[in-house]
């Protein structure tokens with residue numbers, strides 16, 4: 001049989017390598033930015049169009065290349081950064097594999113302009129799918145500009161595999177952040193479709209973080225510093241009260257390179273143990289420095305997974321450094337978002353003995369004011385409640401509460417005690433259980449309603465109705481509401497702007513870190529707006545499917561979740577009744593927007609069986 005093995009032509013080999021190095025526009029951004037850093041640039045501009053799908057250009061003022069080097073730089077395994085295998089263990093540059101430019105040129109149209117400082121003129125190269133189509137002498141400033149156009153033009157399958165512009169842009173911004181955070185001494189600028197997204201002048205580490213994530217970030221940061229023989233740690237963690245429900249800002253850098261490390265992430269989370277709820281994510285920017293020979297960066301083509309020789313020590317040192325910082329800045333005690341605040345013993349009450357109950361009456365309560373829509377009233381308990389008598393504490397969950405100081409509602413109990421049978425036939429009675437459930441009677445027995453989920457369902461359907469209806473109702477604000485967000489959050493909000501306007505938000509301004517609103521949706525109050533928009537941004541930043549229908553649906557869900565009464569909210573009898581009625585007027589009353597049961601029924605039959 002004849003021989004069958006052939007060496008692959010270079011352009012095919014490059015395309016295969018490109019599959020590993022270039023997954024999406026963000027991968028190109030990372031490689032080009034890192035090359036600019038390696039070229040010792042002090043000013044780096046990133047320009048993209050259509051989230052990088054049409055154009056990614058990086059312009060630097062670094063050392064530039066000679067004509068020969070410019071040609072060679074596109075060859076596979078062509079690098080100026082290492083010469084021997086031993087160099088791999090002493091890396092001081094970002095790149096070293098020598099395959100990024102070759103890979104990129106294999107799957108895009110590339111134009112490079114480059115000049116070294118002492119040369120009069122520079123070199124221009126135009127390459128399409130690994131083929132050099134033009135090489136010229138050109139007048140160009142010192143440094144290098146590389147423009148990558150029409151990514152994956154020759155691999156339609158890969159091009160089709162790309163996500164929406166909004167998702168790809170988020171990946172690009174993530175890469176930009178990672179490089180910009182590691183090099184605060186370098187001036188970075190980023191433009192998308194002609195608008196400036198970031199302008200980051202040279203600064204210290206803290207300032208760089210603030211410039212990227214917004215002015216408000218400054219107050220969130222607690223410095224972390226530690227120096228040992230094994231590792232030097234510097235950077236910041238967010239105070240526990242700024243932990244987020246979505247991942248948010250979590251950055252590890254090892255020897256000035258962004259890395260992913262679930263293991264070290266665990267160390268940081270462990271340091272926050274007891275300070276934040278387990279479902280929350282702490283924010284951090286942590287820079288580790290180890291001796292180059294004790295870290296292996298070579299285990300993954302995109303170089304984000306690394307191996308430390310002494311992982312276990314680094315884990316322990318990191319955990320204790322973070323813990324120490326949190327302790328030193330005495331940022332505990334903190335808000336625990338999931339905990340029922342109503343069950344906390346106010347500090348001033350802790351040392352006191354029992355008091356004689358007093359009754360307080362809300363003078364502003366107007367019994368005739370009952371024709372406003374019930375949904376807007378859930379939030380406002382009309383009375384301050386009577387201090388409990390001892391027997392009533394039997395109704396309180398013994399696991400979570402300190403008996404001596406809690407307040408429970410007696411109103412509803414009193415109501416039901418005096419309801420006679422005749423009345424009960426006509427009008428069902430509602431009772432709030434543990435500030436979480438509403439119990440009410442139906443003909444066949446009892447219904448127990450989860451107040452939070454039920455309200456979510458009611459609001460969700462209301463929002464959907466107003467979104468899909470012809471005219472959106474929005475509350476005009478007397479004074480525009482100004483809110484601060486990180487640039488990334490503002491990008492997300494901008495992407496969702498149309499959907500947000502659909503549900504009743506009116507934007508006066510939406511740029512940089514500023515969002516100014518002149519109108520907000522019905523059923524949302526001013527104090528809730530920030531939470532709604534934070535949640536919108538968090539959801540958009542986790543992959544959101546592309547179709548605009550699901551975005552509006554998602555928006556209705558998020559708003560309903562943010563605004564609905566929570567477990568722990570005390571509801572007046574009126575509000576309870578309103579909620580029950582509204583729930584059963586819903587199209588799909590039995591489940592919350594995320595498909596969890598909103599109520600259960602206990603029939604007299606069920607009860608009979610149990611006696």
Ligand code: ADP
Nearest residue numbers: 035039073079080095096097098099100101144
């Ligand atoms: P690597 O960075 O792994 O060496 P690349 O394919 O990214 O491989 O780049 C190949 C070579 O091209 C680099 O080693 C460097 O010498 C040169 N080069 C690439 N980008 C630049 C730049 N912006 N300025 C100067 N030289 C560059």
Ligand code: MG
Nearest residue numbers: 031035095100
């Ligand atoms: Mg490189």
